[in-house]
Amino acid sequence: MNILGLLRHGPTSWNRKKQIQGITDIPLDTAAFKAEPWQRLLSQYGPWDHVVTSSLSRCQETCHLLFPDEPHAVDADLREQDWGNWTGQTLQQIYAESPGSIEAQERLGWDFTPPGGESRRLVLARAFRAIDHATDNRDGQRILFITHLGVIQILLNHLEGTPFLPGHSTPMTKRALHLLRQDGAKLSILQTNIEPS
Numbered sequence: 001m002n003i004l005g006l007l008r009h010g011p012t013s014w015n016r017k018k019q020i021q022g023i024t025d026i027p028l029d030t031a032a033f034k035a036e037p038w039q040r041l042l043s044q045y046g047p048w049d050h051v052v053t054s055s056l057s058r059c060q061e062t063c064h065l066l067f068p069d070e071p072h073a074v075d076a077d078l079r080e081q082d083w084g085n086w087t088g089q090t091l092q093q094i095y096a097e098s099p100g101s102i103e104a105q106e107r108l109g110w111d112f113t114p115p116g117g118e119s120r121r122l123v124l125a126r127a128f129r130a131i132d133h134a135t136d137n138r139d140g141q142r143i144l145f146i147t148h149l150g151v152i153q154i155l156l157n158h159l160e161g162t163p164f165l166p167g168h169s170t171p172m173t174k175r176a177l178h179l180l181r182q183d184g185a186k187l188s189i190l191q192t193n194i195e196p197s
Contacts, residue, residue: 008174008175009056017090024088042066054146079148085114086115157170176192
């Protein structure tokens with residue numbers, strides 16, 4: 001049995017401007033990220049035997065600030081959902097320039113796929129690959145994944161069995177720690193939305 005932690009990277013300049021980042025490699029805004037509260041929170045639920053980050057720099061930089069003296073693994077399968085043609089835009093811009101397009105995609109639930117981008121189902125498949133790879137030959141460990149909001153939302157909605165439709169998805173705090181339990185091939189939610197005090 002393993003305990004898995006899911007943590008989103010710290011803020012970026014695009015987060016501040018509410019631009020969709022997707023797989024664009026936007027660096028962490030180190031001045032805006034306060035590592036100490038997150039280090040305290042993670043220590044309460046650790047120690048962490050293994051840390052794995054997305055290949056995007058905002059996740060790796062978050063990891064370096066949280067665990068400055070610890071090695072970590074990198075897995076490209078933990079990268080954010082590819083938002084295709086919508087990357088770099090704000091939701092307000094898309095609503096104004098392509099009326100109804102976001103709502104049409106949201107009604108697709110698990111088949112939500114930004115134009116030229118990647119479906120939620122594909123993100124889920126590669127997130128599970130990353131988990132399988134990180135937990136292979138590990139038992140009784142605590143493994144932390146530093147990844148992206150979209151990846152975490154997709155994993156939690158899958159484990160909750162939601163249709164991932166507006167008003168019917170797992171409530172999730174954007175910046176929080178989420179804990180999963182892995183028993184063999186079975187993955188379940190232990191606790192969500194744990195925020196620093």
